Amino acid sequence: MKKKEIVLWSLVAVALAANIVVPKLRRAYSWERDLSQRLAVDFSRTRTEVKDWIAGYIPDVTDKQIDTWTDEGLLENMKIGGRTMYFHNAAPNLFRIVPELKAIKDSADIARDPSLADGRLRGKDSIDAAVIPLIRRDVTQALESGAGNPFIAQPRRMRVTFSVTVPANTLRRGSKLRCWLPYPREDVARQTGVRLIRAGIDSTDLPESKLRFSDPSCCHSSLYFEAKVKEGKPTRFYEVFEYVSAGEWHPVDPEKVLPYDTESTDYKEYTAEKPTQVVFSDRIRHIADSLTEGITNPYLKAKAIYSWVDRFPWASAREYSTISNIPEYVLDVKHGDCGQQTLLFMTLCRAEGIPTRWQSGLMVHPGNANLHDWCEAYFEGYGWIPVDQSFGETSYGGLFYFGGIDPYRLVFNSDFGGELSPKKKYPRSETVDFQRGEVEWEGGNLYFHLWDYDFEIEYLD
Structure with missing residues (x-):
């Protein structure tokens, strides 16, 4: 993907x-x-x-x-x-x-x-060598400061140009295209200062009164467009926005983790199955129980699960919509990309009564910006902490990414497999995640191989 x-x-x-x-x-x-x-x-x-x-x-x-x-x-x-x-x-x-x-x-x-x-960083094929010292600096500062909980590190202001282009002659002239571009969430504490600079179709900016933002309650944040196909010309939807992202580190003391309120609405929602991707099969329950045998502390349980999933090597992913149950798929093929590893971690944690919730969007490290998925886990007394499963244990920060995250992130999604706003008429190209955008016309969905997407990151601070 x-x-x-x-x-x-x-x-x-x-x-x-x-x-x-x-x-x-x-x-x-x-x-x-x-x-x-x-x-x-x-x-x-x-x-x-x-x-x-x-x-x-x-x-x-x-x-x-x-x-x-x-x-x-x-x-x-x-x-x-x-x-x-x-x-x-x-x-x-x-x-x-x-x-x-x-x-x-x-x-x-x-x-x-x-x-x-x-330039080798676990979980990715190549992170530009010049970026690793920047991440190491932020991680070290967070680990050594002991300031605050969470500790918010090194805010970065970035400008992003994101576009989706449907090539000329993909559809007949006059066909109506509907397009959803991912847009930064404004309900994430470490992601602030979201500001739309401009957005439009082809080379024409649209006034904000003509733009349609997703409902804030939607788990997939987007900007929606409609356009008619012109003969012999591509159709390009674009947006330019700025945002500020900060690193985050939660130094959790396991002994200070409190018992869960198992009757709360959030606890029930985020420890529940969510078919078809989060399902407590016999195999999942057996693995979760085996990994946490003799451990009663939920933080230490999640840590044991994180370390075990970290053993699965990162590999390029099939489209998620073609896989009926991603955690079971990872167990079968013994590898997975960031989202696949994350869903396995989430499912194993939920099977043990540990709340987890999805987050995804982009990793925007200079020289290595790409799609990326991670999640959050909840521990009573500390709240939600970031967990980037595919980065795993690193040589420069140990298990920093279990409880911490660097500033080079852009969050679009707070859950997986939700409806877009406004709703699509046909099944999405990506039925689980939402990072590249979506396109459809009155006759059906336009799958990924029928259009292109692109994004550019400008580092302002």
Whole structure:
């Protein structure tokens, strides 16, 4: 679901749209057909393409090795139209989830670009080496200060230009497009000073009276647009906004964590199942109980769960809408991206009666801005604390990201799988998260490979 992976598919859309998009979208809607098309987009690599990519790091790779990795599920694959097709990032993922292969790739990449030697951060393929000292400084300041609880560190003011572009000839002239762009939340304590600079369609700014912001109660914060398609021209929706983000650190003393009020509305909501993604299956309950056996303190329980989930390597994700239950998927394939790892952590915690809630949007580290998901956990006496599961334990801050977060975040979402405001008529391209935006027309949803999104970060402070 990451930015660079989606961009490639917009090029395919331009070539295919005129002959394929309109006829397909004019059929009566069927989720089964929609899902099969989404899977075909995700599983688009042939065996030859996968082998050729691997050969870039293992020149003498054999067909037998490809067979073994395929059979073991290390090269994620699926039958599409009767053929074995591979997830479009199956080959790169192989080098992320198999330690020996990861070492081969890391060595080769560093030989090509020595600056990468200091640019590896757990949970991500590459954080620009120049950024790590900035994060380390903020983390160290927070850990050593002991000031306040929470300690708010190093506010950063940033300006973001975010856009969604539907290529020319994707739909017939006059077709009505509906577009939702993600917009910063204003109910997050460490995210302040949200200010819209301008927004519009193509190259025309719209007056604020013509803009429609999502209801503040909506868990997916957005700015909504409508436009009609012009013949031979792309349609671009854009917004420019500023906000201030601060780091946060909660030095929790486990002995001062109080018992939960299990009758409170919030406790019941945030310890409940939320099908289809948060489900207390027998396997989930068994793992949660095993990890916390003999532990009665909820903070220490959550810490044990965090450390266990941290063992799952980060890997590029299939589209979430194609996975019926993400935590179970992570347990099956033994890897996951930031949102997948987060949902596993949340589910295991909730199964143990520890409240958790989703947060997501962007990580905006200079040189490595991208989509990102994390969450919060609640401990009585301390309140909600940030938990960034995919960053895990770091060499410069230990378990800082269990209870802390750096300033390079942009929050769009306070939960997952909610309705947009105004509501979409057709199922969203992303049925769980909301980071890239959404587009539909009167005939159906426009899936991710039929449009492009982009964002630029300007660091003001």
